[in-house]
Amino acid sequence: MGTEFLRIMDSEEVREIIDNIKIKKEIGEVTLEKAYKRVLAGDIKAEIDLPPFNRASMDGYAVRAEDTFGASEDNPVILKLTEIVRAGESASKNVEKGTCIEVSTGAPVPEGANGVVMVEFTENKDDGIHIHKSTAHGQNIALKGSDVSRDDLLLKSGTLLTHDKIGVLGATGIKNVPVFKKPKVAVISTGNEIVKPGEQLEYGKIYDINSLTISNAVKTCGCTPIYSGVARDNYKDLKSKLEEHLDADVIITSGGTSAGAGDVLRAVLDDMGEVMVHGIAVKPGKPTMIGLINDKPIFGLPGYPVAALMVFHVFVSSFLRKMASMPEHRKSDVLKLKISRRFHSSKGRHQYAFVKIENDVAHPILKDSGAITAVAEADGYFEVAKNVEIVEEGSEIEVMPLEIY
Amino acid sequence: MGTEFLRIMDSEEVREIIDNIKIKKEIGEVTLEKAYKRVLAGDIKAEIDLPPFNRASMDGYAVRAEDTFGASEDNPVILKLTEIVRAGESASKNVEKGTCIEVSTGAPVPEGANGVVMVEFTENKDDGIHIHKSTAHGQNIALKGSDVSRDDLLLKSGTLLTHDKIGVLGATGIKNVPVFKKPKVAVISTGNEIVKPGEQLEYGKIYDINSLTISNAVKTCGCTPIYSGVARDNYKDLKSKLEEHLDADVIITSGGTSAGAGDVLRAVLDDMGEVMVHGIAVKPGKPTMIGLINDKPIFGLPGYPVAALMVFHVFVSSFLRKMASMPEHRKSDVLKLKISRRFHSSKGRHQYAFVKIENDVAHPILKDSGAITAVAEADGYFEVAKNVEIVEEGSEIEVMPLEIY
Structure with missing residues (x-):
């Protein structure tokens, strides 16, 4: 009645096999508008100085610092106002001895000036601008290139472009960004009983769940899913489905x-x-298959939704993240929670179980691998080592959330 | 030289004002394929029983349990095989006294049978199927509706549709999903000195950063940004820009x-x-403005990139998440890290600072609000309460990551 398992392997051995799968990374380019959540495929150096000019960092008067020496509340220095420069404008005059130019925050500091007196320390009177406080060289000026010099390294290759980092790219005027191409992952469900959601459900059939969960889970790993429908459970149909998707970088079946x-x-x-x-010595997920077709990895997940989803999280997702150059999960993503009841585990294999989290307590979900309600209730999962048979009620377990958001 | 601040408010007072902004939630519908990361706007009840039929949960033989009583390794019961039913098929015959039907995992259990004997406990011989173990009523059968009964509540309104929950929807055959509409957020930069990235940078101009960071940050809150370009820094231009975007649900300027x-x-x-x-008693972010136009909230962020991004995170993002019905951040999203050096804070106002995280240590970034390198290095931020002046080196601080991924 069919083939035997190849050899039931320990999960450590399986992980090593997965770690050794060769990964080919391709590089593409996207516009800044489409760079969000992509991963940099090259160091980004500043293309311009930042600020690009000597920039007033306060509203006030651009002066020659030496003109203001000795100025005080009682004994102001009076300077002649020759021009007003707002942000985005540029002065037509230089600041000469005895003169000043009014500047707004962000305006370029005119030639000849080497300090900006804050407006709070001045008075605009009929005979000129009264300066009540002396100014040091460079005061309230952000010098050209003081933040970033042209060709400075701004962001390293491998950086995930979160919203803030996109702004950094924008600041230097970059329009196109080198990024790693998103790996394409074909997702195929197999089974004669599987019907696409929304279609008519005849007796003996069930709706496809795994394509939906796995396709969307693939997105969380920085990859692009290719929803590839259902293959019938026969050699010819499955083979042609696989052949059809050999242009994908990875194929996942269930x-x-x-x-x-x-x-x-x-x-x-x-x-x-x-x-x-x-065959892996884990529960659920024993009948998992991993193969290669021309160096292309094929992950064969079990058919039961709980098992398929668990094996994806435990064995496949970190591989996909690595392939997509996505950062590892943070250590802090693991939640340390008390377990609400005693949990029995199978000796001799790693066991994984979904939990529902309520008020910072983890409730293990004790349903079979086919139960969709197990998935409906699940917030995360935990692992029981293979030599542990009982996890006592109230003990602390490490829960990995199903999705970080 | 311009208007005065209205009145510098404490951040608690500002939060209360934001909390009291009226939120209008609209409901729409999306297909299952587009439901990922949307928020359910109604309870989802099962439209079918799950399993939809009595389902074999093991490969084996469907039998009348009473026929197998007394069967043992030495003394098998012999049953006549009348049919083979694979998953997705249905039997043409019933299981009568003295007969059995071979079933695959997932196949419907034929009428007349009330138990499935695992194939491991059987032998297929010339004179029939030898059953070596008696079977209890209901054994290895998942009864119709045992996982979910039609009209059972599957997912509650307000559930964020992560990849696993999409699968749950799929299982019940739902095609269209009621979701909250994503709030539209217009993002406008103001300033005569601001130029769109990629354009020619004339003297005195700088590239727009805030539209980019804020637009993409808006996405992390479950909202749709509307990139609205740059308004010149004059009454007429800004007014017409705001009027142009009054169809958005929120407007954010910087x-x-x-x-x-x-x-x-x-x-x-x-x-x-x-x-x-x-005016808010925080640093950075003092010149923040919040207003209403016909009940529509307008957030005026400061112009400096560090300040704009910080105020967005500290005051705006939780409002947007609430508006989008997105779940709050988890408590565990806050990282507890040691600070690498002594940090001085301004007395009398809340202070926020970006930190770079390296080897689980938080390095405060001590640069001014205009420094784009501060944003380039930032991984998260922390808050210093208004009555605290010094955070000692090595003390533990709570760091909120800039983005959860």
């Missing part, structure tokens, strides 16, 4: 991996490429 | 809020609506 009657992925992979993993 | 020469937003808001806040 279903058809059990060592039972409906197992065809194994046969197809044996012919088209190689099977590296078939 | 620049032109200082109590100085270039201040026009205050004048425009005074005429078109009302100014509720002008």
